[in-house]
Amino acid sequence: MDTEIETVDTSTHVNEWAREPRGITAAELQQLQELLGTFSFVNGDSDKWKWHMHNNGLLSTIVFTCQLNEKLPSSNAYALPTARNKFLPQKVGIFIWRTKLKRLPVREELDKKCIDLxxxxxxxxxxxxxxxxxxxxxxxxxxxxxxxxxxxxxxxxxxx
Incomplete structure (x- = not known):
């Protein structure tokens, strides 16, 4: 049985940027386009992600949180604040956790990640x-x- 291989053609893809990428962002975009140019699909195969940390291969927030809480001790600074504090909504706990870890998308942190501003x-x-x-x-x-x-x-x- 012969299978057809289809190569991804990135030359026909049109990007509509609010602002043209420049600096490190432009270089990373060029690298990504070069990688995608060498990527190929086998016709008939569906494209999907599979998560190997759970038996059924599906990723859910509850399973992911439980897996993280098992792996990280509660004293760890990176542990998720999911102890179900009855006085705070969960999103407030997550906001405090992200603030403590300096993971809020403020310009200083975005610049450290080489995001062009x-x-x-x-x-x-x-x-x-x-x-x-x-x-x-x-x-x-x-x-x-x-x-x-x-x-x-x-x-x-x-x-x-």
């Missing part, structure tokens, strides 16, 4: 580099937001 300045105040502490605590707009939250909760202003 026009500027590293905070898009809200444009006065300092956007990093986690600035975004959540020291940006003039964050300071104003926190003072409104304190007023809403009836907490007096903290003085240092």
């Amino acid at each position: 026009d500027t590293l300045l905070c898009p809200v105040c444009s006065s300092k580099i956007e990093y986690v502490e600035h975004t959540l605590l020291t940006c003039p707009f964050a300071i104003d937001d926190w003072s409104q939250v304190r007023r809403w909760w009836g907490i007096n202003s903290c003085s240092g």
Whole structure:
């Protein structure tokens, strides 16, 4: 039985970029296109991902979280905050966890990952580099937001 092999043709693919890739991003795109040019499918085969950490090969959030919690001790800084804190919604716990690990998509962290940005300045105040502490605590707009939250909760202003 003969099988037909179909090569991926990247030359006909049209990219519509909001801004043309440049620098390291353009180089990585070129490498990816070269790799895809050598990739081929065998007709009749379906393209799918298979996860080998579970018997049925399907990836689900619950199974993934359980697997991670088994592998990582709870004292580990990278452990997921999934102890089901009854006082906080899960998304708040995950936000705090990502903040602690400096995994929020602020411009300083995106720049470290070589993501091409026009500027590293905070898009809200444009006065300092956007990093986690600035975004959540020291940006003039964050300071104003926190003072409104304190007023809403009836907490007096903290003085240092």
